[in-house]
Amino acid sequence: MGKNIVNLTINPCKMCMPMGAVSAFYGINKCMTLIHGSQGCSTYIRRHMATHYNEPIDIASSSLTEEGTVYGGEKNLINGLKNLISLYSPTVIGISTTCLAETIGEDVPRIIDNFYEQNPDCNVKIINVSSAGYEGTQYEGFFKTLCAIVKNVEMDITPNNKVNIITPLISPSDTRYLKDVFEKFGIDYVLLPDISENLDGGYIKKYNKLPDGGTKIEDIAKMGGATLTIEFSKFTHDEISAAAYLQEKYGVPYIRLPLPVGIRDTDLLIQSLEKFTGIKAPKSINKQRERYLDAMIDSHKYNAQGRAVIFGEPDFIYSASRLCCENGIVPVIVATGTRCDTLTNALDDEIKKIAKNVFVDEYKILSNTDFDLIESEALRLGANIMIGSSDARRIEEKHGITLIRCAFPIHDQIGGQRVRTFGYDGSLDLLDRITNALLFKKDSSFRENLYNEFYKGDKYISTSKSKTFSQKAMERTVTHPCYNACGTENARMHLPIAPKCNISCNYCVRKFDCPNESRPGVTTKVLTPQDALEKYKVAKEKVPHLSVVGIAGPGDALANWENTKNTLSLIRAYDPDVTFCVSTNGLMLPMYADEMVSLGVTHVTVTCNAVNPSVGSKIYRYINYMGTKYEGETGAAILMANQLSGIKMLCERGAMCKVNIVMVKGINDFHIEEIVDTVKSLGVFMTNIMPMIPVAGSVFENMPLTNNKELTLLRNKCGQSLKQMYHCKQCRADAIGTLEGDQSIDFQDYQSDSNKEQIEKVRFAVISKSGILVDQHFGHATQVYIYDYENGEAKYIEKRSCKKYCEGQENCDDKFDKFEEIVKSMKDCKAVLCMRIGDIPSKKLAEQGIKVITTYDKIETAIAQSIKDYRRELI
């Protein structure tokens, strides 16, 4: 998306207050939580937590209904408390209110009083936290709840030696670390909250539905008499801080420490504890520090390549960013969905320094943001790793940026409860995960990269062998309309079963069929192998001389190998005589060449636009090979090497290979003879040099057209060494019939009245499939969008169906009729916008005073641009 829409949050990077409340209550001993609101709040939160912690999450709901909403939820709440007590026998109940309860003005403290009044024997401690979802995120909800807990427990203020520890939401594993380190220093502590057991329980013989870990109320009661509070948060506010409250109310001093992540902040904790206790840290801790530092040094060079996106709760992102910075990883985006005004101040200097070191010019610190913005910024700033919850998994999936899952919630992997980031050991764990992800990227590509970049030997030229096409291939060539120009009565059928493509060519606009093989801008409906067989069966009956089945997209046949294989197997089982022909970009050819031949594929077309990586890199934007994206010369070189070795394999196995070459003026035109020679040496049967058609919206949209004369000249030249195809029709991926008989647009002799009335505003006809973009070939329109350009704005007027002009002429020639219909439907228009259009219809439209503009863009943008470009003609 990335449009920076202000009134919508798109893909939230935050959760609601009750989520924080529930998580905090989970750290209290024998505590059940009841969410006062409608049933869904509790269920959603349970589901979210259950997948992260892999623990049963039992949270009750007061199940507010319409009646409760209108007359107040007291009855529901009181009955809910009773039921909850009877089912779970808790010693504490936390009530977290919701948007609904707060908005209808529930007076929960009063209801609790009433409950105690009605149940005088009840000795369950009920703690209420007001946590409307719209008031803040789970981050504030968590602290607010801790504060509510402390406020609701009657304190024993007799001074004791205890240290209070207050944390934001951290993992059970990190909680155990904290406990351990305090114990190592012999400090008597009260930890609030303690989720170490309740959200990471072991397997025991008798399941306990209310686990018995967590901080006990009687321990919390000692917090008022403690000597010190350590609050592990840089960003909490005093009004929701239990530490601040304990100081104000009971005079317990407090310090705030960052989470002990990374070397500096773990040092800070250890030093603070040393100072507090007057004893030196035990040797084991020093050893851990030595190992972490050693590891930092070991991996610093790999880490220097890291450009990280760090997102989540303020304390987490602060710590993870500092860990990255101290290791030379540049946090290019630090983002939280929580409103956090102090974040920039806290991190800016540090990141600036690190970024400057490696000449990274830009980074972003975002508060109150959403994943829509994070995603677009991550791409813009070239991030190569993400650190946070699993919520960025869609970005990982879409753009291949590895995500290190180390914060709540993790839905798609196990072990959320065991994530370690605290202390030297935890930091080392996290660092290793980051470094290894970066290493994996490097390691899985460096061989090819370097080979392709530097090895310039005559690797592509092998000594020319005498061609040994198999007998079968020779026989079938006679009836193949593409290979045998004279055999025009033979028909072929293209089956569009291969939607995906694994390379990106600069002359191609994704979303549409491969322009190599199809008429550009044609979007074909993809068939399943089963459907393809059915279609073949029907065609076989109706089309005489159907001798060839071809797989030519709409993407790449081998990028969809399973589909291709299944389709061919099914058809072969049905018709043993048909010839199989496959078109491909050749990237996966070495992998499947054997299988193709054994499936009976006798004819293969490979599109090779270069045999030199530097030329190739100008044509191919990137390739996607074995799960990794390669760009530039690297990508081009891998592609070429595979094309050539694949072609060689095929030729050696007796298949008939044709090579298509898209001629791009100024890019590869001078290089085509070399391509022809190279592929000839591998045993290719013929080449088909095709002109590149600049498709609007593609990188090459402004490239010059190749004219027929130049094309013929080059073909003739190359024809001296290898057979050339002169009769290519650039068929659709779903073409059926003979080469001549499959022109889907036949505009020979139409007639139409011209309408040249002058109008102030400019009316446009837009040919669009999506209704959003100018994305359809003129000849394929079944509807026309009408827009008026007036006062600097393009206004949508209506959608005109072409069908309605066709009433009563059911038996007429479809294609002819269709064109006429379309023209009729745009009589009042000054111009028509479409993605592509044939020459003849284009001329005919021009004759009628309708300006034809081909483009690929959002409709409104395209109209505005047209006005700009053709103002004089249009107004």
Place this chain on the structure above:
Amino acid sequence: MTGINSNILADRKKSIVYKSGCKGDGITCDTESVTGSVSQRACVFCGARVVLNPITDAFHIVHGPIGCASYTWDIRGSLSSGDELYRNSFSTDLSETDIVFGGEKKLAAAIDEVMKHYSPNVIFVYATCIVGVIGDDINAVCKTAEQKHNIRVIPVLSPGFAGHKSMGYKAACNAIMSLVSPYKSEQKVDGINILGDFNLAGEMWIIQNYLKQIGVNVVSRITGDASFDNIIKAPTANLNIVQCAGSMTYLAKRMEEEMDIPFIKVSFFGIEDTTDSIMRIAYALGNDACIRKAKEFTKQQSSKLKTFLDKYKPNLEGKKAAIFVGGGFKAISLIRQFKELKIETVVVGTQTGKKEDYEIIKSLVNENTIVLDDTNPSELEQFMLAMSADILVGGVKERPLAYKLGIAFCDHNHERKQPLLGYEGVINFTKEINLTINSPVWRYT
């Protein structure tokens, strides 16, 4: 109810029956959840979102505070063959000021912004709890936006408190009716609509493939892998088949009354149900060629599976299953599927089953089987242990419970990543049951 009801809430007792104890009024179901009981149900909004979200090219705007949108962002396995827009989560993210001054303006502005940058054909606006209370008139906002932008902007009235999930299904069905009604006088075509499959793990595609096999044309998919263009063709079909009866019967009934499209219920879970359903469709269409093809196809598929099942049965025979799923129809299918595998169902429950569902369930299970409506973890624990269940089939929330009890688990929920529907699904289902029931880990528990 003797012996094992040591800890059951009084209000819940009528929703728990032994088959043999099921006389008189039978089970109490289709009511409000018992407060404080830790019900496994979700809310009205959830029901609406489940049903509508698979419409891939619509803008689904959740009007309310962030939670509702955050927790429902792309969590289900509905697949798309086209647009991916539905995998985003849009929320008006109402804040305290919005609650005080109303959220209508923000919603209207959000729609304007969407229309400025995108050109969807339809926007769904979901009303959450808060909207129902602060008095935002989303009907009016949507109507105005519709006129202003000349597209469909459809309010989905789904405040969470207004009932349970089923009410949400109804709200979604009403939204779909509102979307398709303008097209009801279009020329009929020869083909059917599939209602109530959400294309989890490609299941809608599997159904569509079957229908193709027997020569039946699918007009519209509601709502798995649906798009605006596809869904508005729905009124032109001559038959509706209803897969998820719980969510879509209401829509099917309305379409029957208002568009004259008859409907039949189907289920594609298990060999028996799948075969029956394919045949039912063929007969309903009354086309001889179609009936012949259906017979051939189902026979061929079932016999293919026989060898497979024969291999697995010895591993599974005699095991005991507990079922806790969303709707009655699914529970019924699962009981049959377990029967095919010679597994006995000892506990069965649903979140939102109807009286008639429970009647069928009773007719399928053994005397001692426990039947539960809208149960909770505490009851599930007691009954699964008391009945010595070996495996639980359920949703994500129930999984950790089963594991903590040392019971195997089959994920039969909306997050699944492998199809459990149709003949293909039988294979996946059986394999999953086998690999969890017979896992070595249980030896150490």
